[in-house]
Amino acid sequence: MQKIANDELGRLSPSAFQHASKFPFVLVLDQVRSHHNVGSVFRTADAFAAEQIFLCGFTPQPPHREIHKTALGSENTVVWQHADSAEELVLSLKLQGYVIAVVEQTDKPTLLQQFELPSGKKVAFVFGNEITGVSDEVVALADICIEIPQFGTKHSLNISVAAAVVMWEFVRDR
Numbered sequence: 001m002q003k004i005a006n007d008e009l010g011r012l013s014p015s016a017f018q019h020a021s022k023f024p025f026v027l028v029l030d031q032v033r034s035h036h037n038v039g040s041v042f043r044t045a046d047a048f049a050a051e052q053i054f055l056c057g058f059t060p061q062p063p064h065r066e067i068h069k070t071a072l073g074s075e076n077t078v079v080w081q082h083a084d085s086a087e088e089l090v091l092s093l094k095l096q097g098y099v100i101a102v103v104e105q106t107d108k109p110t111l112l113q114q115f116e117l118p119s120g121k122k123v124a125f126v127f128g129n130e131i132t133g134v135s136d137e138v139v140a141l142a143d144i145c146i147e148i149p150q151f152g153t154k155h156s157l158n159i160s161v162a163a164a165v166v167m168w169e170f171v172r173d174r
Helices: 014-019 035-047 065-071 086-095 136-141 159-171
Strands: 025-030 052-056 080-083 098-103 122-128 144-147
Touching: 025 035, 025 086, 025 159, 035 052, 035 065, 035 159, 052 086, 080 086, 086 098, 086 122, 086 136, 098 136, 098 159, 122 159
Parallel strands: 025 052, 025 122, 052 080, 098 122, 098 144
Antiparallel strands: none
């Protein structure tokens, strides 16, 4: 067994990626602080062919050196948009028929592995601030609250790690 070179991986070019079909989900980042987390989410969204990322509130936006450091150019391949308010954006996505799936610890969670998207629907996965999580206003608008099972002593995962786990679980059966 030996490693293969990047040019042997058969990945899409940025142009081909823009025209390629995407999985039926978008990501909403609600007041995420870290440029590195944002860059990492871009990179993972590219890997799992997300439709779009919405950067809400004070969430850092490209172009930025620190986002590029972890995104490695995927901030130029994944469609993204800024929204002043995650709450207003989520209301708009609901009107467009998206299932709003907040990734947060709540009193009525659905474990990630039990989440099933109704046929023909799209989902908006909402991830929150590194300290305070998803805002209460957005949680109140959720159709479902997803929790990633954890078995250690910590209460949460880093937002970029949580996003990667959710995206993988969502696309692996599709």
